[in-house]
Amino acid sequence: MTTISTQSVPVIAIDGPTASGKGTVAQRVAEALGFHYLDSGALYRLVGLASFKAGVSTDSEPDLIPIAEKLNVIFQGDRVFLADEDVTDVIRQEAMGKRASEVAVHPGVRAALVARQQAFRQAPGLVADGRDMASVIFQDAITKVFLTASVEARAERRYKQLIAKGFSANMSILLQDLRDRDARDANRSTSPLKAVEGAHHLDTTSMTIEEAVNQVLAWYKAS
Numbered sequence: 001m002t003t004i005s006t007q008s009v010p011v012i013a014i015d016g017p018t019a020s021g022k023g024t025v026a027q028r029v030a031e032a033l034g035f036h037y038l039d040s041g042a043l044y045r046l047v048g049l050a051s052f053k054a055g056v057s058t059d060s061e062p063d064l065i066p067i068a069e070k071l072n073v074i075f076q077g078d079r080v081f082l083a084d085e086d087v088t089d090v091i092r093q094e095a096m097g098k099r100a101s102e103v104a105v106h107p108g109v110r111a112a113l114v115a116r117q118q119a120f121r122q123a124p125g126l127v128a129d130g131r132d133m134a135s136v137i138f139q140d141a142i143t144k145v146f147l148t149a150s151v152e153a154r155a156e157r158r159y160k161q162l163i164a165k166g167f168s169a170n171m172s173i174l175l176q177d178l179r180d181r182d183a184r185d186a187n188r189s190t191s192p193l194k195a196v197e198g199a200h201h202l203d204t205t206s207m208t209i210e211e212a213v214n215q216v217l218a219w220y221k222a223s
């Protein structure tokens with residue numbers, strides 16, 4: 001029997017700051033190629049939620065590590081289940097994004113999620129979205145994209161998303177929250193958000209989703 005090494009499965013890594021649109025772009029690229037899709041931020045959001053339910057502070061690394069290790073998560077289509085509960089909408093709330101960013105500073109929490117993320121690498125290919133996809137989790141990704149947009153454009157996109165989902169939102173609070181999260185994600189000592197050498201930079205501030213998707217597909221096809 002021959003085993004095909006997962007190392008030969010192509011990965012497109014898309015990293016960037018929160019609300020940059022990378023999730024939507026990554027999902028569309030995966031659909032276009034028939035590839036699997038990893039939303040790594042969802043795992044940090046799930047640790048944020050599970051620790052909240054357990055009454056564990058985001059400062060307490062020793063208590064967070066077992067929660068991250070034992071996370072009972074199932075991704076089913078576009079739904080996410082924690083134990084048996086559908087938490088798809090809850091984890092998208094701003095409060096969970098903030099908790100996610102706080103738990104993500106701990107090296108032990110990040111280490112506990114590595115194998116879980118790498119297991120998404122299945123044929124015919126994977127599009128992985130996050131902060132450290134190219135720098136840590138899939139260092140041999142065939143195409144590496146660093147996707148950004150101005151903080152104002154990101155706040156506006158997030159505002160529209162939240163309103164469309166029926167959540168309340170306040171533009172100045174959103175802007176401040178994005179700035180805080182950018183600073184925390186970029187300045188932490190373990191796996192900070194930064195572009196790796198050789199990454200393609202894509203500023204989507206004045207781009208449509210379709211233009212961004214086509215650009216990523218073009219880079220992948222040329223790689």
Ligand code: DC
Nearest residue numbers: 018040041044100101104130131132
């Ligand atoms: O992509 P997102 O907004 O869903 O991510 C939520 C938080 O999770 C983000 O603020 C930082 C953290 N995160 C991370 O540290 N590493 C990743 N690969 C993905 C997300």
